[in-house]
Amino acid sequence: MTSEFRELRLDGVGRRFSGKDALADLDLTIRAGEFIALLGPSGCGKSTALNCLAGLLPLTSGSIWQDEKRIDVLPPEKRGFGMVFQNYALFPHMSVRRNVAFGLQMRKLSKAEVARRTEEAIRLVQLEEHAAKLPGQLSGGQQQRVAIARAVVLEPSLVLMDEPLSNLDAKLRLEMRTEIRRLHQSLGLTTVYVTHDQEEALSLADRLVVLRAGRVQQVGTPEELHATPANWHVADFMGFRNMIEMTVARVSGDEVVLEGEGLRLVGTAMGSISTGATVVAAVRPEDVRVVEGEGDNRIPATVDVVEYQGRELAVEARTGTGSGRALHLRTDQRLAPEDRVSLAVEPQRLLVYPKEAGDPAPTELAEVTG
């Protein structure tokens, strides 16, 4: 399948609802064949962005371009995009085959052409055995496959997916994730995929766009976002579960010495950091290690809660003798509640972000989004 464009450009796209920005100043260039994920917590403007792209919502500001052609002025059906929603929206009284064929029939193609393309799409999503069934006779995962087949059968120049897997159980979600990636690879479809699940976004996308309160926080590859989140909001979303507010005691180059909560830690500056400032120090649970003896960057702690997770334990510990702040870590050591431990963090793994004025404290945010 070949794309009908080289790139799709969103230029300062914004959408307001009753005077409030749901999406503001979205600049993004999508190259043909790319898989882009829009990621962010509920209410951050993901669906708004997708619906603006699809033509289901008029823009309040900005423009959308397909190469040199302006398309935000076109109605949805003139854009030729395919959509897959969270609720599959299949026709309940039609068989799988007729659901998939429906859009092609609307295009007045020959009967033979409709049949050929329908069977091919059904085969792609591996529903050959179920082609004669009604949607109600299928599992949620199978219904979502029908919805995907129905979108790709039209050979759209762009596929838009809005949280297509969020109604499925955990196992099906994983299966369908692989399915969507496989389809993308075999068809080379340009895809924009909306999700609030960072793991899903990281595993599927070539590039991610992280949104917060209607504004882009960062655009990058999964590797870039995973290793170097642009600010602590993105870090929070990228699995840095431990966020500690501390004060900067000293800065030398990238190295920052922090104090607070009875701790003294060395971390790595992720922005403009100055002595005396209040900052947010972020570290992933998998980068907090249980160690023996004395050393640098140690945090004495007491184990509070232990969750069995197969090869590893997910542990919540509290700093000091157990009354301090909660820290999350993963370890293969068989720890038990009340154990006194010494935790260590590599300075390169403790990312230090400026705390912007007006920011909520990290723990407040964790509760809101968690």
Ligand SMILES: Nc1ncnc2c1ncn2[C@@H]1O[C@H](COP(=O)(O)OP(=O)(O)O)[C@@H](O)[C@H]1O
């Ligand atoms: N039709 C609408 N009318 C009024 N407000 C809306 C409408 N659609 C979305 N919003 C608001 O815009 C913001 C972004 O919504 P949405 O794009 O649906 O977020 P997401 O898909 O990331 O959960 C939210 O604050 C939401 O309440």
Ligand SMILES: [Mg+2]
């Ligand atoms: Mg949404």
